[in-house]
Amino acid sequence: MKKILLTTISLIICNSSFSQERVNREKLKFEKSSTTLEKATGWSYSSQYGEWVDYSNVISNDKMYKGEFKSLQGRYMMSHNTQNFTKIQTRTITHNGEIYYVLIVEKWSGQYKYPHSKIDWNSYKVHYAYIFSENEYSKLNDINELIELKTQIVAYVSTQFERYTEVKFLDLIQTELHKELDRHSLEYGFPVMKSNEGKIRFYTPVILSKFSKNYDFEKEYFETDIDNFSKIIIK
DSSP, rough: OHHHHHHHHHHHHHHHHHHOOOOOOOOOOOOOOOOOBBEEEEEEEEETTTTTEEEESSSOEEEEGGTTGGGGTTTHHHHHHHHSSSSEEEEEEEEEEEEEEEEEEEEEEEEEEETTEEEEEEEEEEEEEEEEEEEHHGGGGGOSSSSEEESOEEEEEEESOOOOOOOHHHHHHHHHTGEEEEOOOOOEEEEEHHHHHHSSOOOOOOOHHHHHEEOOOTEEEEEEHHHHGGGOOOO
């Protein structure tokens, strides 16, 4: 009798251990949202011509896009220059009880189908999410000198091979947030400053390193007025 009872208990325990519910992780959602920054002038100094060259939403000192190749301005030109954007917006999320500010930069990127012979250029949209702590993001509330928002938490969705959806974007953001404690990755900086004329100058986030900051406000930058830049700031 004892043997039967023990066997029954063992079976119950065994069945219980193999009948745990499959539980998906709780989905993130965007909470607050800023309005969208869609226009800024990209300025770059050309040492060849000894003058500053300007384009809308892209930084380049190549003057050929103002003349002979003017028709290539826009998607083609922008996808050849990493400092470009079509939209910039800030949205917030809450993860493990902590508020994060997500700077979302939509930009053009591209590559050749045949890189060695540089044939068939393919351009496509990429959505980047630069995820800042509340404390780091608060630097934007006082832009009287050069500031640099820093983060190691970055996610992106490329439309080269897949369709962008907000659900997919949030899933990737959530995955990156889970990696935070074990992070030994690159650091990104979002540099912003105010000019002597009161304009705001900035770059889309760049990789920071001990050897190079990958930006130089003496040579190039995006520029816009304070009211326009303030569109991406959530107070």
